[in-house]
Amino acid sequence: MEMDLSITEIMIRLLIAMVMGGAIGIEREYRNRPAGIRTHILVCMGATIIALIQTEIASSSLRYAIENPSLAGVVRSDEARLIAQVVSGVGFLGAGTIIVTNRSITGLTTAASIWAGAGLGLAIGMGYYDIALASFVGIMLALTVVKKIIKVHAIKKLEIRFVHREETKEFIMNYFESKKIEVENVDFNVDFRNDYRIYTNVYTIDLPKGLSYTEVIEDLSMYKNITKLRLINV
Template sequence: MVDMHLSIPEVALRLLLAMVMGGAIGYERQYKSRPAGLRTHILVCMGACVIALIQVEIATGAMRDALDHPDLAGVIRSDEARLIAQVVSGVGFLGAGTIIVTKRSVTGLTTAASLWAIAGLGIAIGMGFYTIALSSFIGIFFALTIVKRIVRVPTAKKLEIQYIHRTETKEFLTEYFQEKNIVIEDVNFDVKFMEDYRIYTNIYTIDLPRGLGFSEVIEELSVYKNVTKIRLVDIA
């Protein structure tokens, strides 16, 4: 009878592919200082691969037993999706740990998604679906590194500016936004009365043109003498 079990070289190849592909995605995440980096992605990918290898061996053993004992063929069963389903749900908890929620922003969503995707990649490698694994690796890497450079999604964010001398400063801000071609989608006003002066707060919802970053805007506005505070608020 032909041995249906995975050979040691085949197992080593699949684990090596999981380590290399997981490491490549993890390197990109760590390079951008994300919560889960090189080692985390390698471990998730290889862990998913190991579970898939175990599932393959279980299915292979069940098939061999069914061939050896035809009278028990209706009793011996192996569900190849059972362990894999546990990997998918388990990685969800790991990904949730990389998501950081604050009052002004939510970060870590992309890293959580990459962990979930890398687990699927590990499963594909472990099951021996090399075409799916290679295609998935290219797609994941493309989504993390290239898409942002090709497709520009307009980013509307809120810029909170506190200042004094209302008339003078409003004229300065209006001229600055017009000069930089910054689109103001909405603005909220607030004022606090102090003992001998007033502090005004404008919260602008703005959309920046291509080539202009929020850090540059904040830096240029912060040097103006009447601006007392400026910060960026992500839109939830």
């Protein structure tokens, strides 16, 4: 970490933060996520600014101690103090991108990218360019490549709302059996409306290879007694 930063070095660090934070934001905005390019640029640059301030505080403390040897044992400068506040404080911003609706949660990846962008900004601001570059590459790979390379066969929940209980349940179970879909668990619910009942079953299912949840929803939606279908991430 360098002391006595020049204005040129400060501008270079802020520019790097803008470029790297913007690149992460572009990926998030391309996927139509809650926080896009401007948010990620501001978070990364903000963290860089805090790190630059902390660097200047440490530099000033060191100069003061050198100029006043008798007070060298009294002067203290904790270089992690402001940085620690960034790490904890940016969590509140990330939490704002997390959306919870019924049994579904979205925005976790964007929240994590904001938090990682703040860490990237801290590395840039402190002048640790090797860490910043390696971290930037890792973040971009995690957001763009990992999901394409690593395929996780996840168990999900399928919410099915329907009428005519016996007839429809038989159709659903026969469909699952014909497609070799394994039912892990079932949650039941019933609503009473005027002279009829509406049933809602939430099936925790595990699909066989070669079958997608989109295909299952399309097949089941063709049945007349089913009024609503919704996929829920576990």
